[in-house]
Amino acid sequence: MLARHWAQAPPEGATVVPQSRRPLGGHLVWDPLGDAPPPAADVVIAFAGTTPGRGDPGLNIDLGTAAVRAAREAGARRLLLASSSAVYGAGRGFTEESVCRPVNEYGAAKLAMELAVAGAEVETCCLRIGNVAWADALLGRIGGDETFLDRFADGGGPVRSYIGPRTLARVLETLARPATPLPAVLNVAAPEPVAMADLLDAAGARWRWRDAPEAATQEVTLDCARLSVLHRFASDAAAPQVLIAEGDGVKGSA
Numbered sequence: 001m002l003a004r005h006w007a008q009a010p011p012e013g014a015t016v017v018p019q020s021r022r023p024l025g026g027h028l029v030w031d032p033l034g035d036a037p038p039p040a041a042d043v044v045i046a047f048a049g050t051t052p053g054r055g056d057p058g059l060n061i062d063l064g065t066a067a068v069r070a071a072r073e074a075g076a077r078r079l080l081l082a083s084s085s086a087v088y089g090a091g092r093g094f095t096e097e098s099v100c101r102p103v104n105e106y107g108a109a110k111l112a113m114e115l116a117v118a119g120a121e122v123e124t125c126c127l128r129i130g131n132v133a134w135a136d137a138l139l140g141r142i143g144g145d146e147t148f149l150d151r152f153a154d155g156g157g158p159v160r161s162y163i164g165p166r167t168l169a170r171v172l173e174t175l176a177r178p179a180t181p182l183p184a185v186l187n188v189a190a191p192e193p194v195a196m197a198d199l200l201d202a203a204g205a206r207w208r209w210r211d212a213p214e215a216a217t218q219e220v221t222l223d224c225a226r227l228s229v230l231h232r233f234a235s236d237a238a239a240p241q242v243l244i245a246e247g248d249g250v251k252g253s254a
Contacts, residue, residue, distance in 0.1 A: 001135060001165040002047070002172070003027070004250040009166075011173045017041070032066045037073050043176040044071040047082040050106075057109035064113035071122040080175055083126040083185070085161060087111040090217040096128070096185050096226060103217070114185060125175065125182040130161030130189030130222050132168055134247035138196055142205045149197055150212035157209070158196045161189035161222040164246030167237050174231040183226065190238035191228055193221040202240035 003018040007026070010016065017039065020027040030038060032048055046067035049060045064081060071079040086107030088094040102108045114126045133139055141147055149157050163171070171188060200207045212218070236242050 001132075001247075001250040002169050005166050005169045008249065009169075011176075014042075014173070014176070032063060032070055038070040039074065041071070041074040041076045043078045043080065044074060044076045045080045045172055045176070046070070049082060049110075052104060052106045057105040058112075060106075060109045061113045061116050064117050068117050068120045068122060068124060071124075072120075076122060077178065078176065078182070079120070079122050079124040080172060081113075081117065081124055081126050083114055083128045084110045085128050085130045085187070085189070085220055085222055087114065087128060088220065088222075090220055092219050092221050093223045094187070094221070095223045096183065096187055118184065123182065124184070126185045127175075127188045128185055128222070129168075130163060130187075130220075133162055133164045133199070133243040134251040135165065136162075139199065139203065139244075139247070142200075142203055147200060147205055147207035148210045149200065149207055150216045150218075151209040152212045152216070152218045156195070156218070158217070159193050159219045159221060160196065161187075161220070161224070162194045162199070162238065162243055163189045164237070164243045165250050166246045167233070171227070171231050180230060182230075186227055187222040187224045188227060189222045189224050190243075191224050191233055192238040193219075194238055194240060194243065198240040199243060202244045 006016045018027045019030050021031045023029055030036060044067060048063050050057060067079055067081055087100045087102055087110050088098055089101035089103045100111050102111055117124050151157055167190065175182060
């Protein structure tokens, strides 16, 4: 989705070189776990990884350390490395200083990746990204069978910190600029959390409630005050209808 956005709206004063392991229109073919040296780059944005239920979670650690090596060999001054809000576990308003208590293997692997790259010789910022609209399990199911949403004991549904794909691209452009040194970890989401039910309604999806299973998590939300100092968000960046609209022209399988 990021590559599609930048193809339509290239960042000013920069050239984006998307990468994939297999031939994909316009992408550099390069394997981050292979032996071939990477091309020269000023900033490396490393989003390669496995997701829950798809691949070995531990591979995220290998990919993180490979990204550091690639950034060093490419002569990059900065590495933006995708971590996840899953490092925190369940709860509300996590700051970057909050204690991390991941509740699944994916979150644990991302936290281990952060620890593995700490102190890298290349400036590395691990981005603890919330849910990306249209790249998440909820919106990715729209268009198929009816969607079910967990309803908890208080009558409410799941709440998450979201960011739209186009807004995420603009945030990355901001973080790639050399003006300000970045922290080792940074929460990345729109400033306000979003109820998943509101997202489904904004998308016009067919959905209904089901009783939440005991293991379900009602809230995982981020405090993004630190990011908001670095990047100026649009006032409606977290509005459900905006998050839905940001998928136009960029969502789909890659």
